[in-house]
Each structure stands twice: as structure tokens, then as C-alpha cells.
Amino acid sequence: EDKVVQSPLSLVVHEGDTVTLNCSYEVTNFRSLLWYKQEKKAPTFLFMLTSSGIEKKSGRLSSILDKKELFSILNITATQTGDSAVYLCAVSYRGGTSYGKLTFGQGTILTVHP
Amino acid sequence: EAGVAQSPRYKIIEKRQSVAFWCNPISGHATLYWYQQILGQGPKLLIQFQNNGVVDDSQLPKDRFSAERLKGVDSTLKIQPAKLEDSAVYLCASSERLYEQYFGPGTRLTVT
Secondary structure, three states: OOEEEEEOOEEEEEOOOOEEEEEEEEOOOEEEEEEEEEOOOOEEEEEEEOOOOOOEEEOOEEEEEEOOOOEEEEEEOOOOHHHOEEEEEEEEEOOHHHOOOEEEOOOEEEEEEO | OOOOEEEOOEEEEOOOOOEEEEEEOOOOOOEEEEEEEOOOOOOEEEEEEEOOEEEEOOOOOOOOEEEEEHHHOOEEEEEOOOOHHHOEEEEEEEEOOOOOOEEOOOEEEEEO
16 A cells, blocks of 8 residues: 655744654655645645655755655755644656546644744 | 635534535646545545546545536535544645646535
8 A cells, every 4th residue: 555654743843943854655656756835724835856866945945855765855944933834745656547646644744933 | 827716615514414515626727636634634635537537536435425527627526424534624636737736725624
């Protein structure tokens, strides 16, 4: 059975701290790994990673994929209270009947205190 | 560009009642998804449509859940009869390219 596991489940930090969120996966026909941010509403897209070792960056957020060890990390530097959210990791599939499907992890709840 | 629209935003029903949710995807998006997100968990795919046709409904509890996509645009998801464990947020998403899904605001269902 396909699995996507995120850790830690929750994290509490203070503004200015750097955090690292982890996502490991065991899936067949892996194509890409995606990160989403979910506040009190719909998940919003952050990154899609397809190739190992290539870091993607957007402002204070960055992410990298290791296809050999089957994991990804999401880094947030100089955290702000606005970064407080649930961060979701998902994997997509290469083909077959699962083409386009996303399987999500359970999410990491990040709380940033002033 | 308008986003994915969903209604209602909140719904409270008693167990064994019926409920329906509506989704209007982003214009031109051929693929539409319904997810169920139980509190404290990630979204779980219930059903995926490509235009009018169902691509994947392997995790849809077909004894009580049904979904349709009219004319390849709007979609409705129905639960009949509802159970307590159906309490969740129901998210609709659409995509033009298969791997970049845009989510609607969701419908929060409470079954009492």
C-alpha cells in the first residue's frame, strides 16, 4: 500500500527560527512530490519536485527531493507568524489508473509565536 | 482568473440524512477531483473526473457516496445516508495540467 509519512506532526517555534519539515514516501510509479500550505481553508501550492538533488526556492522557503532515499524536506528560514499553517506533502503517479492522482501525508502543523 | 468555487461552505445534518455539495472548477480545467479531509489528516482522494468520465473512484464508498460531473464542468457529490464518520471537510480541486491542482475553499460537513 502506498504511504506518505510526514514528521514532525506538529512544531512550535518563535519568529526568526529556521524549521525543517520532513516527508518520506513509499509508492509505486512515483512521478513527483508536491508541497502545499494549508491555512484555515484550501491547500495552496508551494513546490513540485521531480528530480533528485535540485533545490527549489521561493523566498524564505526551499525544498529538495532525494529519490534514492525516498524523502523530501521543506525548509523555512526566518519564520514569521504568517507561516503558521499545516504543511502537506503529496506524491503523484507516473501512469496507469493512478495518473494525476495525489496521495497526501497527514501534514505537519507549524505554529510560529511572536 | 476565478478560482474553484464550492458551496455550501458549512453544513450540519443529522445522521441518516442526505447532503449534496457543489463544485465549479476553474474555466477550461478538464480534470476535477473530490477529496475528503478528516480533522488531523491529509486530504484523501474520493473521485477523479476527466471531462465527463470517471478516472478513479477506488476510494469512494459507493454504497453511500455518489458523484457526477455535468457536461464536463460543474460537479456534485452526494452522501445518502450520512454517518457520523462522514464529518470532514470536502475539498474540490481542478487542474489543467495533471500535476498542478488548484483547490476550492471546501465544505465543512458536521454529522450529528
